[in-house]
Amino acid sequence: MLNLVWLKSFITLVQNRSFQTAAKNLGIAQPTISQHIQKLEEQLDVLLIRRGKSGCEPTKAALVLLPFAASMLGLDQRAREAIAGTSFRVGASSNIGIYMLQPYVRSFKDSKAAPSVKLVIDNNPAIASQLTRGELDIAVMEWWNPKPGFEARDWKQEPVVVIVPPDHPCARLSEIDRETLAGMTLLGGEPGTGTGRLLATFFGDNGPFPEVSMQLGSTEAVKQAVKAGLGISLVLAAAVSEEVRAGTLRAIPISGPGLAKELMVIFPDDIARHPPIANFISHLCHRDSIMDRHSGR
Structure with a gap:
């Protein structure tokens, strides 16, 4: 040693x-x-x-x-920080960490006597790797390959929508059906977000699948490309809420059962009952249920 x-x-x-x-x-x-x-x-x-x-x-x-x-x-x-209960590290895949998780972290930190929360945002594979190496205490991710010694709990289901610029021919549609989506060409976002897996599940093993024209590296890059009229894409609904309110992008849901990602909270089995981790998980689920009731989900 x-x-x-x-x-x-x-x-x-x-x-x-x-x-x-x-x-x-x-x-x-x-x-x-x-x-x-x-x-x-x-x-x-x-x-x-x-x-x-x-x-x-x-x-x-x-x-x-x-x-x-x-x-x-x-x-x-x-x-040392975990034993003392003074701090713990939360990892989040990029879209979750940027567009969804931070209000939860803020409200948790505002609670009385809450420990310090250190938030790490990276792509899904990197967060998974850091969690398995012990560099994170808990992670909130878009997908996870089960591993011994770790527990994964469902957090929330987030809709996936088609985004188009306001002047796009599809902008006035209230929804897009499965067949229309399969024939579309989409701009690709960040690798490792699980969208490919989601589409494979949605369309089945034999497709047909939407074509991906390029890989732009991040959801922010995708949004800017769509605004510029370079194409259309699929993103989490939460990632474009501000643009939709501002009218710079149009978000169109998928008809039928729709497309949605099951977001998960993952942590090592041996710290599941450790108060900071248990309290944060409880905070995530409790605050999420309150927000869903207020939003009518």
Whole structure:
């Protein structure tokens, strides 16, 4: 097991490229930080720091070690915060984190004696990876591949709509049927959001499926492209609520059973009853039920 104190000295030294500066920032003597690096090098049997007259430089081995060292120190800090109940980390896939989750986080943080919530927003695969590595305590995602040791709970169902500019021929439609949607060409958004899986379920294994003309990388990019008249797309209804109110985009639901994503809350089994996590999950579900009653869902 690598010594966390040594790793902290190592990271600080790599960041500052100076034993003297690193020791000053850590509040320890310079010989002490030199000893930490020496012990780490002996344990790993590699040279980590190349000393020179102009300072010190990390070796190739040091650059390989750096992200692992940062991850180990981060996990140690999060474990201490979780045990103390002072902080926890919530991950959210991009569309959920940008357009849906933040009011829930804000209202939770406003509650009495609530712990600090650190929100991490990234694409769905990245959030899943961070959760399984222990870098997140809880995640709210568009899809999840079940893994031992983790529990997934349904959070809410969010409609998926077709978005078009106000002057598009489809803009006056009250809904779009399955056959019409299958014949459309759509602008693609962020990879890994599960829209492809959703369409496969909706249209069946044999299709036909809508054609995707390009992959624009994010829902924001898709919205701007649709506004510019470059095409139309499918997005979560929550992602375009502001544009619909402003009249810059038109959101058209799918007829019949419609299209919707089942959004999930995922967390490790062993912390399900830990008060900060349990309280946040309860807050999500309770506040969501209140919002749904007010909106008439």
